[in-house]
Structures are given as structure tokens and as C-alpha cells.
Amino acid sequence: METTEKKYSSKDFHRTFARPNYEKVGKLIHRDVEHSGEHDQFSTERKHPVFFVDLPTKNVSMTLGGLLPGQVTNRHRHTYETILFVIEGSGWTEIEGERVEWKAGDAVYIPCWAWHSHGNLSGKGRARYIACENAPQLQNLGVALREEEGRDL
Template identity: 75%
Template sequence: MANTELTPETEIRTAIHDEQKAFSSKDFHKTYARPVFVKPSHLVHRNVENAGEHNQFSTERKHPVFFVDLPSKNVSMTIGGLLPGQLTNKHRHTYETVLYVLEGKGYTEVEGEKVEWQKGDAVYIPSWAWHCHQNMSDTEPAKYIACENAPQLQNLGVALREEEGRDL
């Protein structure tokens, strides 16, 4: 159980945090950087895939998606997969993505450029680039880790995702 006793240092951090929440545009000159460690709720998500697929995203993306549940406010990580022969819908988003391929072989088309990948490769998908993914095997699934700065943009209110045929 966490220690809930307020030390003088904690009281100062709390006062600074409360004061910062109250800033408005007239207080711009008071917004000095004051890094403060805030202990997150947890630092590890064990057995990610055993927690189960994220039903909404798996259904929407038409392939399994497993969220890594960590309290980051700036980056997210998911485990995704492509079924044998699967081609995803073309889509784009305002956040960047880095894919790291865990297994399989396929390609990602980024703004018309076909980038082939296989186990051990990393692929960069720039912000707002139309792209889709294809598993080139008709018998084996492909699996990857996707790291994105979506939470950062969601917290700023500017995260957007469009899927060709659904949104356009």
C-alpha cells in the first residue's frame, strides 16, 4: 500500500501542481518548467496477449489487436497481427507509427511506395500518410509491435484517424 502521508516535499509538489492547473493565458510568464516525478499506477503489463484482444479495434481493423496497458501519456504500444494473405484497409492518422515485425513477411504501402518487411525489420509510417499492410504469406500469420504517439495527440485534442471507404 502506498504511503499517503504528506511530506513537506509532497505538499510543495501538490501546491505547484494545483497552481499550474489554475493557469490561464494571462499567466503565461509564470509557466516555468518544473519537472516532478509522479509515480504511475503501474510499470509493467505482464502477459499482454493473455489479457485478450481489444474487441473494438480488432473488429474495426479486421485483425487481432492487443493493447499494452501502461500509463504513458505520450506513446502507446499495441501488438497487431495480420492473418494469412490479409490486406488491411487504406488509412491514415495524425500520429506517427513505428512497426517492429515479430514474425511473418509482408509489406506496407506508404503513399504509393511499397515497403517490404520481414521478422526483425522496423517500418516507419509518417503522420497523415495513406498506408495499408499486407501479409504476403497465404499460410502463416504476421505479427508486429506498433508504437505510436497517439496518446500525446489525443491529450492535445488533435488525434485523428481516417479509413478509406469508411470516412471518405
């Protein structure tokens, strides 16, 4: 069955309704996220393992990020906001030159278009976090940008 997504223009403003409609989606759960595969390209660019949560959301995304002992990511920035929730280990995030240290149970906010990187403080154990972002919303609007330091300059 082919689905055609309706594209609206300024002449369709009157079609904005007071009550949204529920749209049944094909997937409500992504089981065992870390065992469904690391995202190779993204993990290579960031220099740490990244696992995408594959669900049909149009406004927010979630990934599982991991840092191996002593590992530091590339500096990067993007037009979407990020909140990290640390689930294991300890480390740091540097945001526009300001370093904040974190541990399991902490949450870190990364503002839009701020240069940032992450590092694991432990030389023995890994660090893991959940990253929630509004990237799909901006991608659907055509205004999402991501820049890796040294690659896109």
C-alpha cells in the same frame, strides 16, 4: 481518493518550471499483453487482431498487431506517426501508393496523415509487429484524428 488534474491557460505561463516532478503512476507493467484480450472494435475496423499495451503513458502508445496468413488490413490514416517493429513473419506496408516489404527484425516508418495498409505475404504463417505511436500526445492536445477508408469519407 479523487484526483483533480490542473488545467493551465495562457495566464499560467510563469508556472513552467525548469525541473519536472516525478509523479508516481499506478501501473508500471502490463503482463502477458496478448492474453489480456484483443481490442474488438479496433480489430474489426482494421481487419486484423490488435492488442493494446495498457500503461499510463501520456505521450506514446504501443500495440501488438497481427496479420493472419494472407490477411490485408483496411487503408487508413492518422495524424500521429507510427513505427512498426516486425517480430514475426513477413509482409508489406503500402504507404501513399509505395509498397515496402518487411520481415522479422525490420522497422517501418509511417508518416503523419499518410494513407496506408498492411498485408501478410505468407499463406501459411502469421505476421506480428509492435506499433509505437505518438497518439496519446496528440489526443491530449485535442488534435489526434484517424480515418478509415470508406467509413469516414
